[in-house]
Amino acid sequence: MTRSVQTLTCLPPPAPEPTGSGGLRGGTGGAKGGAGVEELLAAVREGRAAAVPGLLEPLDAAAREAALTRLRALRAEVRAGKRATPPHLPDLIRSALYVAGAGCLPTAAAAASWLGARDLLIREEDGALALRALGDRGPEWAADLAGRLAGRRAVAENSYALLHGLVVRSGYTVPPTDGYVAAWTRHITDDRLVERLREDPQTPVLVAHALAMAEPPERPARALGRRPQRYWPTALRALVEEGVLDRARVLDVCVSRLLRGGPVRNLRLALEMVRLLEPDAEELRERIPDWVGIASDAPSLVAGYAQDVLTGLASAGALPVGALAEMTAGVLFRTEKKLVRAQLALVGKVLAEEPGAAGELLPAVTEAFGSEDTDVQERALKLVGRHLPSVDAEVRGGLAEAAGLLSPMHRRAAGELFGADLGQGAALPYEEILPPVPEAQRLAPPATTVEELVAQLVAGRLSEEPAAFERALDGLVRHAHRDRAAVVEAVREAFPRPRWEQEVHSSTHGTPGIHVVLAGLSGLLDPALVAFRRTRGPGSDLCLHRALSGVLDARLWEAAELVGTDALPFLLATPTWSTGAIDPRVLVERLREYRDAGVEPAPADLAQALLRVGRAGPSAGRAAGEAAALGTPAGRRLAARLRGEVAVGATVRFLPRDEDGTTKRWGLIDRTVVDLDGHPAVRAEFPPAFRWLGGAPEATPRRCDHRGEGRAQWAPVLPADRELLAACLLPALVQCAEGDARGATEPLTALVEADGPVGRAVSLALALGLGCVDADDRLRAVDGVLVLAARGELNARRLGTELAWLVAKGSVKPNRLADAARTAAATGAYHTVWTVLEAMLPEVLSSEKPVRGLGEVLAVAADCVERCGAGGVVAGLGALASGRGSSQLVVQAGRLLGALRQGVDQPPTETVRIDP
Known part of the structure; x- marks a missing residue:
């Protein structure tokens, strides 16, 4: 095939910056050039990008330089939002600026900077127009520009027409x-x-x-x-x-x-x-080291293919024993049972044909001795036993030492095989290992300068980091109160293309976060829209997660109206602790400052502050007296909150799995009901967005049918009411356990570190988290269980009771629970995990039909009992263990039963905590 494009390893070096016309048409310009510039500028101001290349053609270098100065000024106006009407005009102007600048800039470096700017490129077709505008540039200049633009991913993806045209024009290949x-x-x-x-x-x-x-x-x-x-x-x-x-x-x-x-x-x-x-056999053999690495580390689907390739080579005698040993050690370290069992079968087949390879292969097989699956351990031990006579004393000693990794149920057989005592010697007290108790951290003070504040705003991720969000919001309010003009100017410079201003202005639901406050500060919001959003009550489609988000929504719209005025010198609701809680003495002092300044607290700000104030400990009692002594309505409300006179709470109930008169309710997701405790003071004193917390009939949250956004901001709404927060999280957690949703466990970390009692809602939240479809969700739930245990607040038996009910109803799948329980136990919390499972198993075992996947749970339970030495009786376990067959359910039931009988005489359990 004939190739018209030259293939180079790299582009030519950038052309020297021109000292004269830069390759543009020569001349000095004049009246005609001036008229051409005006015509060009008029087309750009009107957003007629398609006309720009033709208007550029007659302009000489001087005219283009003159036009460029005015194009830059026009671009600055568009960035500052001074040409915002009609709504579509700014985007059209940006397109025209994009094309015009391409034709006026003399160097490839300057053109790349202009064409790669985020505030200019709007449509892919603009690239074709820009290519026309660059019609008189030379090949090396075009290649230089193409290389610069190709290095910017976002630009390259949206500028293919331009880049491809430059490549064709230059004759060089653009670096891929x-x-x-x-x-x-x-x-x-x-x-x-x-x-x-x-x-x-x-x-x-x-x-x-x-x-x-x-x-x-x-x-x-x-x-x-x-x-x-x-x-x-x-x-x-x-x-x-x-x-x-x-x-x-x-x-x-x-x-x-x-x-x-x-x-x-x-x-x-x-x-x-x-x-x-x-690939044929030769092509496969050439890449054996690669296939071994893929089989060891790749995702299961890919590893399975690599294993099949290597198995085929081994069957043909084309796989060296060393490569097979390396492959075996890598595959047996994996957790996928199918891959592990296939690998043991492969090694067995090779050893049957080549017994002399045992000395090299059997040490790799011992990798399976540490498997979580006792069936895999048994298979590996039997394989070693069959070929043990073929190894020398040194290899035999290594195999015996590795047998210490086996589960206690297999150590006796291993001891008989190797003729050695593989026990642990004298029994020692079992030590339960729990993580350190997290300590709440003081929230850093707000930014001290406008520059620091703007840096926080530009850094982003505020919606994902509640502490950073609260600091930025409080800093914005404080600095705007001191010098509104300076903050407005700094914000405009930091956000040169405030598309969010248009979004906020046209929004009828939802909010773009802290940007709504920036828009209010800049005077870009419709007062009628602000008044509506600020005072809006719960809608007819209110659900618990929308209710939580609505609290933040109300705060933001309130701040958008009051920011930069004397009515909002600083925020009352800014947390003092990383958990989102406010020190009661600090809140009293903030209210004192408001009183002394003659400022009435903003309703949503005060309501959020009252929900966040800590009510535990002796400081709360002292703060209640100081708050009452302020002599203000806000002080009296704080005192009542601290004394428990104004409480919010919830109870959780579930409708039966049958017809309730109107709708058939099948899954737990359809049957979860959260009843909010009615409290007149909450309904009377709190703003509309908060009244659902008082049980107002018209504000009762309904089940959520959609994914929740902004989960990171849910927990800081109720950092002092752990049970209520847990109840609010349940619908989203049910979606992650019964459906395919992900991420609802993100607030669990904050939940377990929050204040308030631990009741059924918290236990249910953790139980559902342990059964989530996503492994990361389950891991966060495991962390929550262990942290509560470390704090001495975990009711392990209650958690087990809730799990029994959820497993029996099919909401929590046993295999997911087994994975979570295994992860928790592996941290050293075997006794804690066993206590949970011990409370769960009797009800699950009493089911008329065996629960599918329960064998995995029993395996984890047996491992926990073997390690912590617990004893006792589990109802229904003996009958199951005495059943016929060799299924995992029966085998693991027998293993657990034996471990419980042996654990009766074990030393007592001790608990230790890992140092932070």
Whole structure:
């Protein structure tokens, strides 16, 4: 195939900055040039980007330089929001500025800076117009600009027409970058994919880059759909068969990508390519070290393919024993039972044919002695026992030492096999290991300067970090009260393109976070909208998570109206502790400052402060007296809150799984009801957004049917009412246990560190968290259980009772619970985990039909009992253990029963805590 594009390893060095016209038309300009500049500027102000290239053509270098000065001034006006009407005009002006600047800038560096600016590029078609505007630039200049733009991913993805045009014009290949390759794959994918790839001279380089990307482009990674002619893997295989793509290079790139690992979704493209190319035996042998690494570390789907490849090589006698030993050690360290059992079978088959390899292979097999699955341990021990006569004394000693990793149920058999005592010697008291009790940290003071404040705002992630959000909000209010003009100016400079201003202005529901306060400070909000949002009560679709978010929403809109005025010198509700709680003495002092300044507290700000104030300990009692002595309504409300006269609370109940008269309720998600305790003072004194906390009938939250956003901000709303907060989290947690939702356990860390009693709602929240579909959610729930245990606040038996009910109803799957319990136990909390499971098992075992997956839970329970030495009787366990068959359920029931009988005479349990 003839290639018209020169292939270079890199672009030529940037051309020297011109001292004269910069490659533009010469001349000095004049009246005609001045008229042309005015015509160009008029088109840009009107947003007529399509007309710009034609208006640039007659302008000489001097005229373009003059136009550039005025274009920069116009760009500054658009960035400052001075050309905001009609609503669509700013975007049209930005498009025209994008094209005009490209044609006026003399150097590639300056043009790249202009064309790569975030505030200019709006549409992909603007790139084609910009290419027309650059019509008189030379090849090296075009190549220099293409290289600079390709290095910026966001720019390259949205500027393919411009970049490709520059590449064609220059005659050089642009260095492949993720952004450019992603844009290229989008552009080239259609029903003629094979033909277009074959015709494109960039294909070999860009395909190699696409296959190697950490996150492959969207089009090549798509599954085979209704249009097979657009399926990239088959198209690439065709090009390999034709010789357009080098087969060895494609295989190397794909195998290397599989070896680097990552989420399976990012590996499917490379895996499918390897499968379609069907490597022969020689090609597979050349990459044995890669396949071993993939089998050991890749996601299960990919590791399984690598294991099949290596198994085939072993069957053909083409896999060295050393490579098999390395593969075995890596695969047996994995947790997937299918892979582990297949590997043990492979080693057994090889040893049956080649007994002399036992000395090298059996030490690798002992990796399975530490498996969490006792069945795997048993298989590995039997394999070692069959081939033990083939090893020398040194290897035998190493195998005996590794047998100490076996579960107690297999140590006797291992002792008989190796002729050694593998026990633990004299029994010692078991030590329960729990994590350190987290200590609440004082929240850092707000920013001391406007510059520091703006840096916090620009850094972002405020919605995900409640402490940072509260500091930034309080700092914004304080500085705006001192010098509103200075803060407004600093905000405008920091946010040159305030698209959020338009969003806030046009919003009818939701809020863009702290930006609503910035918009209010800048005078960009409709007063009628602010008044409506600030005083809006609960809507007809209110759910618990919207109710929590609505509290923050009300605070923000209130601050947006009052920021920069004497009515809001600082915020009362800013936490003093990292948990979101406020020290009662600090709140009293804040109210005193308000009283002395003659300022009436803002309703939402005061309401949130009252919900956050800590009510435990002797300081709360003293603060109550000081608050009452202030002699203000706010002081009296604080005193009543501290004395427990104004309480908020909730109870949790579940409707039966049958018809309730109107709707069939099947899953727990449909049957969860949170009853809020009615309290007239809350309904009378709190703003509309808070009245649901008082049990107002019209404000009773309903079940949530959608995903909740802003979960990080939920817990700080109720840091002093742990049970109520837990009740509010339950609907979202049910979605994560019964459905496929994720992330609802994010507030659990704050929940267990909050104040207030631990009742049924907290236990249910943790129980649901342990049964979530997502492993990260389960891990956060495990952390919550262990922290509560370390604080001495965990009612382990109550948690077990709730788990029994949830497992029996099908809301919590036993396999997920087993994974969570195993993780918790592995930290050293075996006795705590056993106490939970001991309370759970009798009800679950009493089920008429065996609960699917319960064997995994029994395995964890047996491991806990074997390690902590607990004894006792579990109702229903003996009958199950005496049943026929060799299923995991029966085997693990027998194991647990035996461990409980042996644990009766064990030393007592002691508890230790890890130092922070």
